[in-house]
Amino acid sequence: MKKALPWILGIIMVLGGINHLIHPEIYIEMIPPFIANNIANIGAGVVEILIGVLFFIPTFRKLGGLAFAGLMLAFLPLHIWDVFREDPVTGNKIIAIMRLGLQVLLVYAGWWVYKNER
Numbered sequence: 001m002k003k004a005l006p007w008i009l010g011i012i013m014v015l016g017g018i019n020h021l022i023h024p025e026i027y028i029e030m031i032p033p034f035i036a037n038n039i040a041n042i043g044a045g046v047v048e049i050l051i052g053v054l055f056f057i058p059t060f061r062k063l064g065g066l067a068f069a070g071l072m073l074a075f076l077p078l079h080i081w082d083v084f085r086e087d088p089v090t091g092n093k094i095i096a097i098m099r100l101g102l103q104v105l106l107v108y109a110g111w112w113v114y115k116n117e118r
Helices: 004-022 037-056 056-083 093-117
Strands: none
Touching: 004 037, 004 056, 004 093, 037 056, 056 093
């Protein structure tokens, strides 16, 4: 699992980043109204792709783990906000709470890669 996790996270990030650019409508509702939707969405997509690529390059894998953990931490308030919305973007309160738990696990996964890579 130690060797597979960076690859799994890298693939998820690259595909997620591409999805931000191809299907922005999926993410727009998660962006708070006081943030420019298109800039935030495109920026998130590009950053996700770049972080994903870091996981594929052994020299930069450790940095990728740290950057991934940081990005997941940066996204954490959006998922907390979704839990408390009357109509969560993720579908319903239960799914929003599960997604928030997943976000915490993703922060840990990035930190784990950072701490365990050479």
